Amino acid sequence: MATNIKQPTGKLGVLLPGMGAVATTVIAGVYAVNKGISKPIGSTTQMGTIRLGKRTENRTPLIKDFVPLTNIKDIVFGGWDIFEDNMFQSATNAGVLDRYLLEQLKPELEAIKPMKAVFNKKYITKIDGPNVKTGANKMDLAEQVRQDIRDFKAKNNCDRLVMVWTGSTEIYIQESEVHQTIASLEEGLRNNHDDIPPSMIYAYAAIKEGVPYANGAPNLSADVPAMIQLAKENNVPICGKDFKTGQTLMKTIVAPGLKVRSLGIAGWFSTNILGNRDGEVLDDPNSFKSKEVSKLGVIESILEPEKHPDLYKDLYHKVRINYYPPHGDNKEGWDNIDIFGWLGYKMQIKIDFLCRDSILAAPLVLDLAIFLDLASRSNMSGIQEWLSFFFKSPQTKVGLNPIHDIFKQEMKMLNTLRHLKGEELITHLGLDYED
Ligand SMILES: NC(=O)c1ccc[n+]([C@@H]2O[C@H](COP(=O)([O-])OP(=O)(O)OC[C@H]3O[C@@H](n4cnc5c(N)ncnc54)[C@H](O)[C@@H]3O)[C@@H](O)[C@H]2O)c1
Numbered sequence: 137m138a139t140n141i142k143q144p145t146g147k148l149g150v151l152l153p154g155m156g157a158v159a160t161t162v163i164a165g166v167y168a169v170n171k172g173i174s175k176p177i178g179s180t181t182q183m184g185t186i187r188l189g190k191r192t193e194n195r196t197p198l199i200k201d202f203v204p205l206t207n208i209k210d211i212v213f214g215g216w217d218i219f220e221d222n223m224f225q226s227a228t229n230a231g232v233l234d235r236y237l238l239e240q241l242k243p244e245l246e247a248i249k250p251m252k253a254v255f256n257k258k259y260i261t262k263i264d265g266p267n268v269k270t271g272a273n274k275m276d277l278a279e280q281v282r283q284d285i286r287d288f289k290a291k292n293n294c295d296r297l298v299m300v301w302t303g304s305t306e307i308y309i310q311e312s313e314v315h316q317t318i319a320s321l322e323e324g325l326r327n328n329h330d331d332i333p334p335s336m337i338y339a340y341a342a343i344k345e346g347v348p349y350a351n352g353a354p355n356l357s358a359d360v361p362a363m364i365q366l367a368k369e370n371n372v373p374i375c376g377k378d379f380k381t382g383q384t385l386m387k388t389i390v391a392p393g394l395k396v397r398s399l400g401i402a403g404w405f406s407t408n409i410l411g412n413r414d415g416e417v418l419d420d421p422n423s424f425k426s427k428e429v430s431k432l433g434v435i436e437s438i439l440e441p442e443k444h445p446d447l448y449k450d451l452y453h454k455v456r457i458n459y460y461p462p463h464g465d466n467k468e469g470w471d472n473i474d475i476f477g478w479l480g481y482k483m484q485i486k487i488d489f490l491c492r493d494s495i496l497a498a499p500l501v502l503d504l505a506i507f508l509d510l511a512s513r514s515n516m517s518g519i520q521e522w523l524s525f526f527f528k529s530p531q532t533k534v535g536l537n538p539i540h541d542i543f544k545q546e547m548k549m550l551n552t553l554r555h556l557k558g559e560e561l562i563t564h565l566g567l568d569y570e571d
Contacts, residue, residue, distance in 0.1 A: 138558030142513040144206040146295030149288060150505045151347070152215035153338045154303025155250045157412055157465055158352065158379075160227035162302075162498040163213045163248065167241045170209050174237075179499035180525075181205055181506045186550050188559050203553050204513075205506050212292045215302075216284070216338075217250035218265030226250075230412065232465045232494045251284050259306040259333040262417045274332055275325035281341035296512065298505045299342040299349045301376075304414065306333045306355040307422035308429065315360035318369070339363055343372050348508035350523070351376030351531075352501065354430035359531045368518045373511035375504070375520040378430045378528040380542075381496035383408060383469035386489055388542040391438045394475060400447040402482070403474040404435055409460040410467035410493065419459040430529035431455045437540045467493045500526045514556055522552035 152159045168174040169182075176182035186202055188195040199205070213223075221229065224245035227238055238245065252269045254277045271277040289297055312331045314324035324332050325340065335357040342349040343358070343366045351357040358367070358374045367374045380388065383406055394401060418424050432455060441448035471487040504526055511520050524530030525545040530538040539545055551561045 139514050139556045141204055141510070141556060143204055144210070144296075144509065144513065147210050147212055147293060148206040148505070148509055149212050149214060149292055149294035149297040150501075151285065151288065151297060151299040151342075152213065152302045152501070153253070153299065153335070154301060155215045155217040155221075155223065155226055155248075156302070156304070157230035157232050157414065157494040158497045158501060159215060159302040160223050160230055160245075161232050161494040162501040163223055164227050164233055164238060164241050164245060165498050166208055166211060166213070166502065167244050168237060171240070173240060176208070176499065176502070178496065179502050180549075181503045182208065182499075186553060187562060188554065199553065203510060203556060206509055208502070208506075211505070212294060213248055214288045214292070215248075215250055216253040216281075217303075218253045218255045218263065218267050220250065220265075220267045222246045222250075223248040230465065230494065232492065251288075254278075254281060254334040254337045256334060258330075259309075259335075260304050260417060260423065261307070261420050262423070263304065263413070273326055273328050274337055275322065278325055278337045278341045278344075281338055282345055285341060285345045285347060296509055297345075297347045298508045298512075299338065299347050300501050300504055301335055301338065301349075301351045301353055301357060302501060303335060303338075303353065304417045305353045305423045305426050306335055307420070308425035309333060309356055311356065311360050315356070315362050318362050318366050321360075321362035321366075333357075336360075336363070339374075340366070343367050343370055343374065346370055346372055348373045348512050350374070350504040350508055352379045352497070352504075354378040354426040354529055361534070364518060371515070371517045373508050373516050373520045374518065374531070375508065375523040376527060376529070376531045378427075379497045379500045380526055380528045381500070382467055382489060382491050382493060383471065384431055384434055384528045385496065385542070386469065386471065386487055387434055388438065388540050388545075390473070390485070390487070391435055392541040392543060394473075395439055395444075395447075398444075398447065400476040400480070401435075401439065401451050401473060402476060403452040403454075403472070405452075405454050405472045406431075407456040407458065407470050408467055409458045409463055410465070411459065411461040411463040412465040412493065414493065415457070415459040415461075415467075418457050424457055427457060428455055433529060433538070434540045437537060465493050467491055510556075522549050525549045 339358040
């Protein structure tokens with residue numbers, strides 16, 4: 137039976153804490169698409185299709201024609217940053233999109249100015265800026281963000297809002313006592329508990345305002361029991377963490393392929409060189425630790441060495457990120473994969489992915505905003521595992537291991553959409569004569 141999905145009437149406000157390279161690339165991109173200058177390449181909601189029914193039925197609509205998604209012409213952007221730069225200046229500094237394209241979008245980009253941020257240098261040591269809120273305590277700061285959210289909604293005449301964290305990666309913080317219940321979290325906010333970084337304050341504010349929240353960075357943010365409980369109580373969908381782009385995208389494409397062919401892997405060495413502000417922040421060992429934890433889990437979860445000891449028991453996996461300014465946003469992701477085949481004979485695969493970080497991440501921000509809004513209109517709340525497809529370190533329910541294999545993630549996402557519309561689920565496991 138199809139789910140009752142509210143229609144996406146009016147405007148959707150997309151709020152972005154952190155308005156640097158990724159944020160400006162998605163904002164400028166949406167304007168460029170809306171003006172007919174470019175196409176939304178890499179966006180599942182805009183370009184993806186979905187097969188329905190039996191193969192013989194030939195029903196493969198665009199996803200956006202199948203489920204009622206917000207039209208990207210109805211999106212308005214806003215957000216917060218520690219720098220005062222408007223989106224034209226910020227996009228120019230980020231150096232991702234060329235000046236010629238940005239000039240064509242200048243009035244729209246200049247009109248978006250970041251609101252004052254909740255920031256504390258303790259959690260991101262490499263940067264500092266002037267556009268920062270002050271408050272009596274962390275709860276007071278959360279209240280200020282809630283007020284920003286309400287003001288933005290009223291001023292821009294939005295029907296609905298979503299928030300996607302596109303801020304820098306904070307230092308590694310482990311889940312602790314203060315994160316366990318809503319009461320302890322709120323107490324911690326009032327007492328300025330050290331284990332509550334700014335990203336948690338934004339997430340708390342969003343959820344309290346009934347605004348769906350996605351976390352594009354690896355820091356904990358909404359991935360703690362108190363936030364999950366709060367999201368359930370407030371009927372808000374949440375998801376995270378860390379956009380799956382670049383090297384991890386490649387890993388989750390290549391590793392499942394090697395595994396299904398029962399090829400062994402002795403070692404996987406990954407190194408990245410990048411020169412944008414994200415690279416600078418990740419040059420700090422504490423911020424890198426958040427990223428490292430997020431990147432390392434992927435291979436093991438896909439290969440399941442405990443189930444295939446002959447193939448993966450001794451796999452040596454190493455991930456490095458090096459800040460190298462000359463590359464700017466054009467990251468280079470190197471992978472050396474030592475594999476072995478029939479009778480243990482050794483082979484090597486080398487991947488040198490000359491990617492563009494924010495070009496890969498921007499469509500994910502758009503898709504997450506649009507799908508979270510769909511989830512909200514479909515009355516779905518708590519962790520949205522079907523959106524794991526977009527994350528390096530998917531947030532999952534307690535006691536469950538995340539799924540990293542991109543093809544399984546895709547199947548789960550598409551089946552969720554089919555389920556919403558009362559269509560038959562497709563697992564591609566049907567017998568030859570019946571599919
Ligand atoms: N680009 C990718 O492929 C990719 C992939 C996965 C994750 N990410 C993550 O996305 C995030 C954004 O990446 P980016 O390349 O745009 O980085 P960026 O440095 O260009 O932008 C981040 C912005 O966040 C701002 N900021 C930091 N703390 C803030 C706070 N508390 N409140 C408001 N603003 C704050 C910074 O001033 C900066 O402008 C990073 O955490 C990065 O690790 C990016």
